[in-house]
Amino acid sequence: MSDAVTIHAAKTHLSALVARAEAGEEIIIARGNTPVAKLVPLVPPAAAPDKRRTFGIFRGLIEVGDEALDDWTEEELSEWEEGHPGDPLRNP
Template structure:
C-alpha cells in the first residue's frame, strides 16, 4: 500500500485510478497524516491458471468414443 500526498494525487489522478482498478490500495495523506484510502469497488478477479485441475479430474476412454444415435438425437 503506497502513501501519496494530496498534491501528488491531484497531479497523477488518472494514473492512481488505473492502479486502483488493477487492485492496488492507495492511501492519501495531507503532509504525513493519512486521511483517506483509494480502494477498488469490485474485487479484482483472479486470473485463470491453465492446468489448475491437473490430477483432480480424469476422463475414461469411453469419453472419446463416438456418440450413439440416441445421444446424437438428444443434442439436436
C-alpha cells in the same frame, strides 16, 4: 500493498492512481504525513443478481384447475369466452 501519496500528488496523477486502484492496489492519500483517505478498487456490480424478470418463472409451480370456474355464472363464462359487449377490444 498500500502506497502513500500526498494530496498534491494525488491531484496531479489522479488518472494513474485510479488505474492502479483498478488493478487491485490500495493507495493511501495523506495530508503531509497524516493519512486521510484510501483509494481502493470498487467491486464490480456484476456480483449483483440479474433483476430482469423471467417469463414463465412459475411454470409448473402453480396449477389452476377447471374448478376455479365453478363459481362463475353462465353469463360470466360467456362474457369471458366471447368478450364483454362494451369491451373496446372486442371484435365486432
